[in-house]
Amino acid sequence: MSLAIEIKSWTGRPEGPVPKDACHLARRVAKGVMRENEVVRPNRLRRIGRIAVGWIATAMALRLLALVLPGVHVDGWVAALAAAAAIGILNWLIWPLFIRFLLPVTVLSLGLAALVINGAVIWLAAKLVGGVEVASLLDGIFLALAMAAANTLLVALLAMDDDDVYLHHARLAARRFGSTKSDVPGVVFLEIDGLAHDVLRRALRNGEAPTMSDWLDRGSHRMIEWETDWSSQTGACQAGLLHGSNVNIPAFRWWDRARQTVVVTNHPKDAYHIEREHSDKRGLLAFDGASRCNIVSGDAPHSLLTMSTVLGQGRGESIGREYFVYFASPHNFTRTLVLAVGHIFQELWYASQQRRADVRPRIDRSWPYPLVRAYATAVQREIQVQVVIGDILAGRPAIYTTFLGYDEVAHHSGIERRDTLVVLAGIDRQLERIAMAAKEAPRPYRLVVLSDHGQSQGATFKQRIGVSLNDLVHELTGIPASQTPKHQSEALWALFGVLTEASAGGSAVAKALRFATRRHRVDEAVVLGRERREMMQGHRVESRTEPPPEVVVMGSGCLGLVYFPRHPARLSLEQIESLYPRLLPGLRKQPGVGFMLVRSERHGAVVIGPHGTRYLDSNLVEGVDPLAPFGPNAARHVKRGDSFEHVADIMINGSFDPDTEEVPAMEELVGSHGGLGGTQARPFVLFPAEWAAPEKPIVGAEEMHAWMRRWLADSGHADFAKTEDPAKPPSGSPSRFPVAQARARDRRSTGSTSPG
16 A cells, blocks of 8 residues: 655644754664665565555544445454455556556546546455445545545654655656666756745755755755846746746736737746747757656656646657656555645635734635645645656656745745745655655766745735726726736646646547537636636637727736737837826836836836836936845846837836835735845755856846756766857846856767667
8 A cells, every 4th residue: 555645734843854853863864865875775674564554544444434434334343454455455456457558548537547446446355355345436436535544644643754655656667668877967957936045045944944954964965046037937937947048028927919919928828839939949858858847848858747738739758658657556646635635724724824813914815726725735746746756767867847836825825924834844855755766766866956936025016005906007097997817826727737738639538538628728728717718718819809908907926017909019108108197107106116117219218116217228317216126137137128029018016125025916915926126036046066156146047047058068968068158048138157168978878778
């Protein structure tokens, strides 16, 4: 029986080990990770103990469910233990056949086939063992869920973990699909979405990230801060990190004047076009790399849950193979469901605690948000960790994956609230699990942990002035209010991405799933919720029957964008003042507005603040410089953004309080990112200490990409060392660092060990 994947923490204690105490050290010694290069496989006694725990948990579930389910009857503990043994033996016999022949069905049914098979195994075991009765398949399914819950609880009480279970299933995948041996170190890039350098530094001090703390204490890694572009959000940052270019991506969502439509970076069709426009086919993962749970793929031939590839364009292999490690266990799906339920209860508890204590700022966290959060913090996390471990044991040269959980919870709870740090501790625990797997890989691996941006916290724009930015703009322009694109979390669209990806392809099951979801699609992607679909369709040129709106107002974290779509080109400052004379003065005096960017026919790019104006082309300032609070690089970031094709007629950056580092989101979010101000623009990178380090601060995602390519080249990845400048940023990039000199192709690879 497989065991639970984490120690639950419903009372607020961080998941995973606590650094430097006796239990932590003893656990590390037992697992053989006190030495960087030491490999100790789980001993036989631990495996026997694990089997015993699973056996007892199954028997307990049978006994307890017999008391509440009328269709389940168990004659005492002897019968329960016998049935538990029969279930384990049947799974051992049946599951390999199921995986071999029905894995695509399992994936395309989103795991429901696995749940049904689990229930059928339990029903069959009851038929074979005397003293146990399971009346129906449905009762068997309930029992499967109860057994997973019992396993989770018992393992938590015994403080056990299941690293060897993860590795066992990954080894099965490596044997089935083959692996590549090499002396050239592979690199695993582990992104913690939205985690600021300052927040992580405090978490390290407080014991919330013991794995990363241990790496830093041992001297195997070092950590530095880097600076994002003006658009400090995942779409622009990942395009820069993975493809070396984020030109013309002004925000998370924007209005495309040429196409007359709204573009949202995490919508599959939009993500596909963004990658196509920014890719040179030599991205960070282009050479047999793997992209897992990202916005763009970095040209990876192996891609899963990546928004730019979920529609099926460019998929290099069967979706079933990508999910093999996760579904190799008969209990992973049921166990993940149990974990998700636990995370839902965590969310309900913490949200009620905020309301009870009147914590401010706070926002509404009602349904269906708890489901979305559970997907990000439990379901996707469990799938991606197992898939990444499978990639490691397959010997992929470069792997990049994004952990969404911290970013999702920080948006709704706050960047350093208790429940947010519990999620961070859970992610940190996964880093240790991945590091354990790397010790058994067919090649050495180096782990890099980074964030694409941070988050800043504060009361929202609406909470500060009593009206949303959308309503305020319509009031000041005299244009009747219209529906505006609302915040849709990355986790929610990741969930839609699973459904979209599962229904891509030409198999009969995929076609059936497409037929079943045909009324729930926009631009070929599955979108659940009628209001959400109608709003999207209203802003899509393909489904619009009327002229575009006179004004479109969008929020991207603390960044607001105002477009006038009925004008073919960007309106100038002079045109805006003539057409809407109340607009700029009315916005300028709002306490939530830090500065506005407009373009003047006479002066070029102009930044307007509450008490002054800065002319970027001439660098002249009238009154108080509106960019002064936003850092020394603010002017060049904003000037670069002004050159983008898709820049808004008016770009609005929220205000920034240097004392508290608070900013207001233009959406209803507690923690936000997307513009300048505070920790949102200060992510981190934690990388091997022996690697070259920059002598000057890294500014911009494109520059960070150049350093990532350099690290790959210096590690012996010849495809990244063919030119002196393998990742030359486009013109207009804030700055650029030198990259590795050309190196001879490494000849140490021993080739594939794939069978046959």
